[in-house]
Structure formats: C-alpha cells, structure tokens
Amino acid sequence: MIANQNQPALAEGARFDRLISKSEAAKLLAVSTRTIDRLCARDLIEKLYVGGSVRFRLSDVVGIVQHGI
DSSP: OOOOTTSOOOOTTOOOOOEEOHHHHHHHHTSOHHHHHHHHHTTSSOEEEETTEEEEEHHHHHHHHHHOO
16 A cells, blocks of 8 residues: 555554544534533543643544434
C-alpha cells in the first residue's frame, strides 16, 4: 500500500475516526455544550483527551444522531 503524503498510513483493518470538539458535537446533535457534558457524565458518549483538549469521535456522535440515546 502506498501512503498518500496527506494521509497517514494505516495498518490493514485499523479504524480511522475523525475527532471533533465539544462545540462541533453540540452543533451536530443540536444541543448545548452543557448537554454534551451531561451525556459524558452518564457515559453515553466517550470523551477523549488530546493534550489539554477534550475531543469526541465523530462516529459516536453520528451514532447518537442515527440511533438516538
């Protein structure tokens, strides 16, 4: 497999998922950022720490949009 210089090479079968900010997640779900905090507290969405920033997997947010909570 030849890696594109703009895209990192991924091992076969590896999952690549875009990370989004809390405000992006809130916009996609049409809720407030406080509601995102509540979803995290109830373990309904997993937050990831990148450096000092909180991020969310786009696939998790899309799953909530498609299937509800």
